[in-house]
Amino acid sequence: MARRATIVGSGPNGLAAAVALARAGYAVRVVEASDTPGGGVRTAELTLPGYRHDVCSAVHPAALSSPFFRAFGLDRIDWIVPDASFAHPLDGGRAAIAWRDLDRTVAGLGADGPAWRRIVRPLNRHLAQVVEFTGDQLLRVPRHPITAARFGLRMLQLGTRAGRGMLPALRTDEGAALLTGVVAHANTALPSAAATASALYLVAHAHSTGWAFPRGGADAIAHALIADLAAHGGTIELGHRIDDLSALDWGDAAAGDLLLLDAAPRLVLTLPDVPAGFARAIRRYRYGPAAAKVDFALDGPVPWTHPDVTAAPTVHIGGSRAEIEAGENAVAAGRVPDRPYVLTVQPGVLDDTRAPAGGQTLWAYMHVPSGSTFDATEAITRQIERFAPGFRDRIVDSRAMTAASRHAYNPADIGGDILGGSFTMAQAFRRPVLSRTPWRTPMRGVYLASASTPPGPGVHGMAGWRAARLALRDAGTPAGLADLFG
Numbered sequence: 001m002a003r004r005a006t007i008v009g010s011g012p013n014g015l016a017a018a019v020a021l022a023r024a025g026y027a028v029r030v031v032e033a034s035d036t037p038g039g040g041v042r043t044a045e046l047t048l049p050g051y052r053h054d055v056c057s058a059v060h061p062a063a064l065s066s067p068f069f070r071a072f073g074l075d076r077i078d079w080i081v082p083d084a085s086f087a088h089p090l091d092g093g094r095a096a097i098a099w100r101d102l103d104r105t106v107a108g109l110g111a112d113g114p115a116w117r118r119i120v121r122p123l124n125r126h127l128a129q130v131v132e133f134t135g136d137q138l139l140r141v142p143r144h145p146i147t148a149a150r151f152g153l154r155m156l157q158l159g160t161r162a163g164r165g166m167l168p169a170l171r172t173d174e175g176a177a178l179l180t181g182v183v184a185h186a187n188t189a190l191p192s193a194a195a196t197a198s199a200l201y202l203v204a205h206a207h208s209t210g211w212a213f214p215r216g217g218a219d220a221i222a223h224a225l226i227a228d229l230a231a232h233g234g235t236i237e238l239g240h241r242i243d244d245l246s247a248l249d250w251g252d253a254a255a256g257d258l259l260l261l262d263a264a265p266r267l268v269l270t271l272p273d274v275p276a277g278f279a280r281a282i283r284r285y286r287y288g289p290a291a292a293k294v295d296f297a298l299d300g301p302v303p304w305t306h307p308d309v310t311a312a313p314t315v316h317i318g319g320s321r322a323e324i325e326a327g328e329n330a331v332a333a334g335r336v337p338d339r340p341y342v343l344t345v346q347p348g349v350l351d352d353t354r355a356p357a358g359g360q361t362l363w364a365y366m367h368v369p370s371g372s373t374f375d376a377t378e379a380i381t382r383q384i385e386r387f388a389p390g391f392r393d394r395i396v397d398s399r400a401m402t403a404a405s406r407h408a409y410n411p412a413d414i415g416g417d418i419l420g421g422s423f424t425m426a427q428a429f430r431r432p433v434l435s436r437t438p439w440r441t442p443m444r445g446v447y448l449a450s451a452s453t454p455p456g457p458g459v460h461g462m463a464g465w466r467a468a469r470l471a472l473r474d475a476g477t478p479a480g481l482a483d484l485f486g
């Protein structure tokens with residue numbers, strides 16, 4: 001009889017692990033709390049009929065470079081790769097645009113153009129090397145030390161007060177804001193070296209593979225993975241939330257059965273016989289502030305003052321670097337900012353499947369303290385209106401999801417933290433425990449496979465793949481991506 005693999009959670013990491021293990025010959029069962037599979041890659045009519053909104057992730061820079069997705073087959077999804085990776089409107093009708101074409105971006109940034117090129121060029125030229133050393137646990141000698149050193153130096157120069165003071169890089173409002181809009185994805189106190197590292201990774205993608213997203217919605221990613229899982233005999237059980245792993249029949253570790261958790265790592269503590277040291281380390285793992293999201297149904301495109309902002313599906317809102325940093329620091333200190341940083345995605349500028357003819361959807365969230373019940377509709381509307389007067393009149397419906405309800409929607413999003421754990425340098429190494437193999441637990445057959453393990457948040461499937469690969473190695477049947485997908 002085939003060995004069994006039970007996976008709790010059907011997010012992109014859980015599904016990546018499921019697909020890999022099913023292809024390796026395991027009888028795979030995925031157990032999912034929600035009535036719809038996909039975790040962070042779900043799309044639904046959250047407002048009016050015909051308006052399809054991405055419930056969690058909307059744009060997927062990390063998928064296109066992910067070794068897992070590349071082996072799985074990127075062509076199984078209809079990706080839209082925008083010419084403009086992201087835009088950043090500023091007061092006075094100004095805007096900075098990160099075009100996929102680096103030269104065009106440099107030309108648009110004026111005095112900061114050469115600095116932007118110096119920051120990006122060594123990284124986007126060697127994107128595979130950047131992905132290699134950021135895509136694994138960090139307790140190792142990097143395979144490409146020169147690229148890693150360049151990355152580290154830029155991180156310190158741009159992401160610390162000392163670095164900025166000694167070697168100022170971006171001096172204009174446009175250049176500084178363009179970078180800060182990406183740094184702020186990390187939802188942490190700024191400036192931050194860890195947040196800057198994640199921004200450098202994303203900016204390198206912006207000027208190489210691009211910030212792509214699937215036509216039709218993020219759920220296309222889940223559908224592709226689930227179809228492959230089904231083709232290899234795997235099943236998904238929906239509406240089955242696991243609060244106590246000791247009550248779950250996942251088989252017999254001694255017989256080679258596996259349990260993988262695409263869930264909050266603390267769930268592992270409900271197993272019997274967890275060694276005290278490991279339990280302490282898991283309890284020490286920290287979660288960060290949260291996201292409060294609003295999905296808008298519009299009767300036309302967002303009326304941005306600067307026309308080029310319409311070219312970019314992803315738009316970072318919040319004004320200058322100083323203003324964004326103040327807002328993010330307020331959140332880190334437990335307050336809801338008056339003028340928040342807002343991440344928006346307008347997929348309809350390139351994808352006409354998201355809304356009935358003439359309509360548009362807008363996906364937006366701001367950062368708020370953990371567990372907040374703040375409804376972000378008015379705060380987000382006000383910030384967008386600042387750079388797109390008339391936006392308010394385009395809204396035909398909206399739906400808010402507070403940080404508290406996000407946690408109820410996905411038990412892995414503790415307190416509404418959508419990054420699977422707070423984004424600090426310490427936790428870049430200790431995710432969720434300090435180990436060269438953080439996916440493996442001390443309990444035989446049990447692995448952690450979620451965004452709370454390296455390489456962290458984002459839709460790349462790599463945490464799931466690394467957990468599955470380690471499980472296969474431990475079982476004495478090592479397999480690489482090429483063995484399973486070649």
Ligand SMILES: Cc1cc2nc3c(=O)[nH]c(=O)nc-3n(C[C@H](O)[C@H](O)[C@H](O)COP(=O)(O)OP(=O)(O)OC[C@H]3O[C@@H](n4cnc5c(N)ncnc54)[C@H](O)[C@@H]3O)c2cc1C
Pocket residue numbers: 008009010011012013014015031032033034037038039040041055056057058059060061062240241242243262263264267291293365409410411412413418419449450451452456457458459460463
């Ligand atoms: C609002 C929002 C916006 C985002 N935007 C982007 C973006 O644009 N681009 C990007 O790359 N990333 C984005 N992310 C992050 C990205 O979605 C996540 O990093 C990614 O989905 C993590 O994948 P995962 O498989 O580890 O976990 P998840 O996708 O969170 O999936 C975990 C799954 O496990 C289930 N589960 C958890 N606990 C249990 C349990 N106890 N019992 C049963 N089932 C359980 C959950 O219901 C969920 O379906 C966003 C996330 C959110 C929430």
